[in-house]
Amino acid sequence: MEKHELKVQKIKEGTVIDHIPAGHALSVLKILGITGREGFIVTIACNVPSKKYGKKDIVKIEGKELKVEEVNKIALIAPTATINIIKNYNVVEKYKISVPKEIVNILKCTNPSCITRSEREPITSKFKVISEKPVRLRCVFCNNILELEDIEKQVSEKY
Ligand SMILES: [Zn+2]
CATH class of the missing domain: 3.30.70.140 (Aspartate carbamoyltransferase regulatory subunit, N-terminal domain)
Incomplete structure (x- = not known):
């Protein structure tokens, strides 16, 4: 067979x-x-x-x-x-695998005027996980949302 x-x-x-x-x-x-x-x-x-x-x-x-x-x-x-x-x-x-509650210093905020992207004194990026499947993230500084495609693009480019 x-x-x-x-x-x-x-x-x-x-x-x-x-x-x-x-x-x-x-x-x-x-x-x-x-x-x-x-x-x-x-x-x-x-x-x-x-x-x-x-x-x-x-x-x-x-x-x-x-x-x-x-x-x-x-x-x-x-x-x-x-x-x-x-x-x-x-x-x-x-x-x-478990999705962490917060994503720190891995991704960058897509909002160009976010404080984490300031050229003078950029601060460490931090996102709260607002949905897990698929993952959606919210910037704790400007409330900008990162969708899965933003995340995938960034992690694929960076590594
Ligand atoms: Zn932001």
């Missing part, structure tokens, strides 16, 4: 980021600064059928453990994602 399930090579040590919203795997790699030229095995699966979300993306990275700051950035564009830590081909830890 022919099997139609996805066959992806298992990784020995590393991280599997599962349940990424479909079409966002490449943005996740950009956030992590992974270009594919680092030498380790990176597997990307896009638009994989998912019971829960219809379609999802998956990223597997051999030999990489994520830092808290990296997970927080991924949360901005993939709040539904789960992180699986692999050791010796087995999942040793699995957790759902």
Whole structure:
């Protein structure tokens, strides 16, 4: 009998980021600064059928453990994602990403007259999370709203 399930090579040590919203795997790699030229095995699966979300993306990275700051950035564009830590081909830890309540010093406000963008004395940007899926943020200084596309554009350009 022919099997139609996805066959992806298992990784020995590393991280599997599962349940990424479909079409966002490449943005996740950009956030992590992974270009594919680092030498380790990176597997990307896009638009994989998912019971829960219809379609999802998956990223597997051999030999990489994520830092808290990296997970927080991924949360901005993939709040539904789960992180699986692999050791010796087995999942040793699995957790759902959680969106932080505040986003500090990661994104810039899109309002050009916001105090955080002052050329003389810029202050650290800070946003409150007002919606998680998809993520929407409000600048605590000028109340400007950052939509998902603003956030995605910024995190992809920056990393
Ligand atoms: Zn602002």
